[in-house]
Amino acid sequence: MTSTRSKVLWGIVSVLVAVYALFPVASILATSFKAPSDLTNQKFLPSPGQATTGNYEQILVGDAQGLFLTALRNSIGICLIATFIAVVLATLCAYAIARLDFPGKKLVLTTALAVSIFPVISIVTPLFNLWRSIGLYDTWPGLIIPYLSLTLPISIWTLAAFFRQIPWELEQAAQVDGATTWQAFRKAIVPLAAPGVFTTAIIAFFIAWNDFVYGISLTSTEAARPVPAALAFFTGASQFEEPTGAISAAAIIVTIPVVVLVLAFQRQIVSGLTQGAVKG
Amino acid sequence: MPTRKRNSARNRSRAGTVASVLAGTLLMSGCGPADGTETLTWYINPDAGGQADIAERCTEEAGGAYRIETSLLPSDAASQREQLARRLAAGDSSLDIMSLDPPFIPELAEPGFLAPVPDDVAESTTQNVVEGALAGATWKDELVTIPFWANTQILWYRKSVAEAAGLDMSKPVTWDQLMDVAAEQDKYLGVQGAQAESMTVWVNALVESGGESIIVDPEAPSDEIELALQSPAGLEAARIVSTIGKDGLGGPGLATQNENTSMINFQGDNGSFMVNWPFVWPATNGAVEAGTLDAGLIEDIGWGLYPQVAEGEDSAPPLGGINLGVGAASDNPELAYEAIECIVSPENQAEYFVTNGNPPANTEAYEDPKIEEAFPMADTIRQSLEQSAPRPQTPFYNEVSTGIQQTWAPPASVDPEGTPEESTEFIISVLRGEQLL
Amino acid sequence: MTSAIPARPVSPDLEQDTTPGVGPGGPSDKKAAAQYSDRVRAERRLGWMLAGPAFIVMLAVTLYPILQAIYESLFQFRLTAPGEREFIGLGNYLVILTDNVWWKDLGVTLLITVITVAIELVLGFALALVMHKALKAVRGPLRTAILVPYGIITVVSAFAWFYAFDINSGYVNSWFAWLPGIDSDLNWFAQGPTALFVIMASEIWKTTPFISLLLLAGLAQVPDELTEAAKVDGATWWEQMRKVIIPNMKAAIMVAVLFRALDAFRIFDNVFIMTNGAYGTEVLSLLAYRQSISRLEIGLGSAVSVLLFLCVLIICFIAIKLFKVDLAGAQGGK
Incomplete structure (x- = not known):
């Protein structure tokens, strides 16, 4: 196998994979530039000369601005907080699981697994009733708490796997060399653990960002409504016209952070995901 | 914008407080702002901004007596109802004014979720209101909401197609005539065949046009409800739906066709006749202005009353629209009704029609000259409203409607003999709690 | 937003608490048994102090609601008829389990689960192989491309696929009109099979990257020497796959399939x-959504929810007992 041939082969494979992965995104991107009356042109691209940024204007500076921008703010805020809390709690928990011996370790892991397979739809109604009665309905905490049920389990599993791989002897070695416990931890362990924690944060953020069911069921106003739920609130020019363009434009905007994170951290995310799930 | 911010800030601070003091907050959250002006929250269905404008105007007119803040509900009627029903059931005091879809009103009125309408308000807001809209605002002979705007479907047609078929459009036409023309001319008949609320709208209009109502006694408890789907009117409705479906008269997209997509097909080369709401007019004009549709199209569009089922018998066109209700737990029901009186004034209704395309429930509003200009078919709409019939008024509307949608869609699967019976049995057993929906 | 921030909260605990009892990996001290048990106790306490908060939060967000759902499922209760709440025992379950709708929906759900997971497994395996073998130069771009579907919101994916196939706005019909059975009159969402095809396509597109990453991890664990040895022995590519690579990744495959199957079973968006x-x-x-949220039949809806949860548990149980998927073991266990 000559190297040119393999390069060409890999070039083709990469293009195929890229088309697979990016085509639907490109599709909705093209839709987002279609004018409302051009939506039915049955073509991938807007009709020539008809391409418009009107849909973006509608959601960023126009009618739907209040709806979309507040939803975007809610989504970002809620997801960041939920991610932060999940990562903090999971770091503590995973450290204990990886390094300490205590009864119930398996129980914690099993619980995390059970929670992660929980049908979200099953707990939405009881949560709704509970949130109503204690005033958490339609608030940020009212979404952050259920988001923890999505982000915590995977964070614990991913981090536990990460921490198991850290050569903790380094800490002792550093201590032997005269460092204090704190210094040893900071100099030897943090640099090894930080990438894992960071990766976990990105994965947790993706999961929270993806939620739809909690978003539509536990909010009712701009106070807490996240983006995926807000997409269902867009309207066309009247009650019966479909907001295809606005939805597409909003879809593209909420996909931008995903693409940026992926571009910047693909290596970390891949290693985080692959280590979290299976480690022989 | 500032109103939204205040609203969300209030909610968030409420959440914060709750974390520390559980019980106290529920009492506190109802407090108005410090300046003494009571704030009323109006939950609106999404529109082109017309309700927010009215809220602003009425706030100004009130001169400090109250201020109206709007809060958006989801875009489809079923989700709107779900949000409101949950909040009403939980006794939420922020539900001062609500924009309600009439079919769901009995469900909210029956358990007493709605504050009673004061007599003087009832008196002043119902004069000149079309009968259908009034019926939709009433539950068990009592006015429980105030009609705001009323929608109705009319028959839209392409003049060129009617001419080619030699159909005299100056007189009311029947479904059979339309089906014949569509078949002859090889064009699509515009109806809504999707498994959605629009299916119930269609079936109800057909049954009502045939002189029956889907529910025989709408006020009966769930296990005693009787349906008239197997009456001659119901069978005739099944025949029409089935023929349009089986003969492909609605085009290939019929099974997923809603109001918007049927309009798109109507505007296209295969357009012929279509039953649809008035939004078609501004939407088509908009597309022509944007240059995506040919300008000649506007000239080719005509309109008339909803088609008849039996020749010579007035049709009963679909009725839609929005009524305004007040939550029973509202802190200021009197003030809320005062605000509603302002909202539904004929001037506001006329303005709303012109700017947002939603027709007034009050016939007086149609005298506004602006209306004739924006909607040349305003007279037809008004007449259609007067003939229109509401959908079944029952607390179990969701069950009845979903049951119809599941058995009558797609139209091609409707069996003129079997479907009415199947539909009846299904709905009855769901209502008795013997079956899932 | 710096990577150090999330790690910091660990440190105070470590500083205070791990110092006295060096840690399990530490040099074994030959002190008295009493001291040993002290250390064990301290470690246990610390373990629970660290793991406890996460554990409690997880239980609080799921255990309470499911218990509540079980309780509600025993009542006939409609939100808009609060006065007519009535205890009916297992009546709701009887209604559900004797209704065709439940079994039909269960069938559709299982169908989606089986088909999507099977296709994802094959496709994901191919992608994993590609990523595993890829030249250094394309590895980064490949990973980036594959992660895009993973990170995208499911709702967005659903809209993208829906708009592409929709009879009015979509371009799929005109692009693929040369295929038998596809023409401009094909209404994809008008009948079950074609609608499910699009639904599953969106689901597969969005989640294959996840499964391929899990498989990539498994692939990385297959010792290179084994593959090399097989190659030396003259094994074909297919034989290498079947005899060496796949048996060595069995654990990874099982875990990937189970995770995805449980996820696919809950398909909603x-x-x-x-x-x-x-x-x-x-x-x-x-x-479940329609009964409890659209109909506001809280009792019936809760019963469907509980049954759905039971189904998930059963799948999990079967996988673990029958196929011996050792999740905790896969994690590295103890």
């Missing part, structure tokens, strides 16, 4: 956006 359950595309999550 795609169906909700594309068909809302019309024309034989209704799945169990949507059934």
Whole structure:
């Protein structure tokens, strides 16, 4: 196998994979530039000369601005907080699981697994009733708490796997060399653990960002409504016209952070995901 | 914008407080702002901004007596109802004014979720209101909401197609005539065949046009409800739906066709006749202005009353629209009704029609000259409203409607003999709690 | 937003608490048994102090609601008829389990689960192989491309696929008109099979990257020497796969399949956006949603939810007992 041939082969494979992965995104991107009356042109691209940024204007500076921008703010805020809390709690928990011996370790892991397979739809109604009665309905905490049920389990599993791989002897070695416990931890362990924690944060953020069911069921106003739920609130020019363009434009905007994170951290995310799930 | 911010800030601070003091907050959250002006929250269905404008105007007119803040509900009627029903059931005091879809009103009125309408308000807001809209605002002979705007479907047609078929459009036409023309001319008949609320709208209009109502006694408890789907009117409705479906008269997209997509097909080369709401007019004009549709199209569009089922018998066109209700737990029901009186004034209704395309429930509003200009078919709409019939008024509307949608869609699967019976049995057993929906 | 921040909260605990009892990996000290048990106790306490908060939060967000759902499922209770709440024992379950709708939806859900997981497994394996073998130069771009579907919001994916196939706005019909059975009159969402095809396509597109990453991890664990040895022995590519690579990744495959199957079984977003359950595309999550949220029949809806949860438990149980998927073991266990 000559190297040119393999390069060409890999070039083709990469293009195929890229088309697979990016085509639907490109599709909705093209839709987002279609004018409302051009939506039915049955073509991938807007009709020539008809391409418009009107849909973006509608959601960023126009009618739907209040709806979309507040939803975007809610989504970002809620997801960041939920991610932060999940990562903090999971770091503590995973450290204990990886390094300490205590009864119930398996129980914690099993619980995390059970929670992660929980049908979200099953707990939405009881949560709704509970949130109503204690005033958490339609608030940020009212979404952050259920988001923890999505982000915590995977964070614990991913981090536990990460921490198991850290050569903790380094800490002792550093201590032997005269460092204090704190210094040893900071100099030897943090640099090894930080990438894992960071990766976990990105994965947790993706999961929270993806939620739809909690978003539509536990909010009712701009106070807490996240983006995926807000997409269902867009309207066309009247009650019966479909907001295809606005939805597409909003879809593209909420996909931008995903693409940026992926571009910047693909290596970390891949290693985080692959280590979290299976480690022989 | 500032109103939204205040609203969300209030909610968030409420959440914060709750974390520390559980019980106290529920009492506190109802407090108005410090300046003494009571704030009323109006939950609106999404529109082109017309309700927010009215809220602003009425706030100004009130001169400090109250201020109206709007809060958006989801875009489809079923989700709107779900949000409101949950909040009403939980006794939420922020539900001062609500924009309600009439079919769901009995469900909210029956358990007493709605504050009673004061007599003087009832008196002043119902004069000149079309009968259908009034019926939709009433539950068990009592006015429980105030009609705001009323929608109705009319028959839209392409003049060129009617001419080619030699159909005299100056007189009311029947479904059979339309089906014949569509078949002859090889064009699509515009109806809504999707498994959605629009299916119930269609079936109800057909049954009502045939002189029956889907529910025989709408006020009966769930296990005693009787349906008239197997009456001659119901069978005739099944025949029409089935023929349009089986003969492909609605085009290939019929099974997923809603109001918007049927309009798109109507505007296209295969357009012929279509039953649809008035939004078609501004939407088509908009597309022509944007240059995506040919300008000649506007000239080719005509309109008339909803088609008849039996020749010579007035049709009963679909009725839609929005009524305004007040939550029973509202802190200021009197003030809320005062605000509603302002909202539904004929001037506001006329303005709303012109700017947002939603027709007034009050016939007086149609005298506004602006209306004739924006909607040349305003007279037809008004007449259609007067003939229109509401959908079944029952607390179990969701069950009845979903049951119809599941058995009558797609139209091609409707069996003129079997479907009415199947539909009846299904709905009855769901209502008795013997079956899932 | 710096990577150090999330790690910091660990440190105070470590500083205070791990110092006295060096840690399990530490040099074994030959002190008295009493001291040893002190250390063990301290470690246990610390373990629970660290793991406890996460554990409690997880229980609080799921255990309470499910208990509440079980309780509610024993009542006939409609939100808009609060006065008519009535205890009916297992009546709701009887209604559900004797109704065709439940079994039909269960069938659709299982069908989606089986087909999507099977295709994802094959496709994901191919992608994993590609990533595993890829030249250094394309590895980064490949990973980036594959992660895009993973990170995208499911609702967005659903809309993208829906708009592409929709008879009015879509371009799929005109692009693929040369295929038998596809023409401009094909209404994808008008009948179950074609609608499910699009729903599953969206689901597969969005989640294959996840499964391929899990498989990539498994692939990385297959010792190179084994593959090399097989190659030396003259094994074909297929024989290498079948005899060496796949047996060595069995654990990874099992875990990937189980995770995805449980996820696919709970499918909601795609169906909700594309068909809302019309024309034989209704799945169990949507059934639960319709009873409790659209109909406001809290009792009936809770019962569907509980049954859905039981189904998930059964799948999990079967996988673990029958196929011996050792999740904790896969994690590295003890």
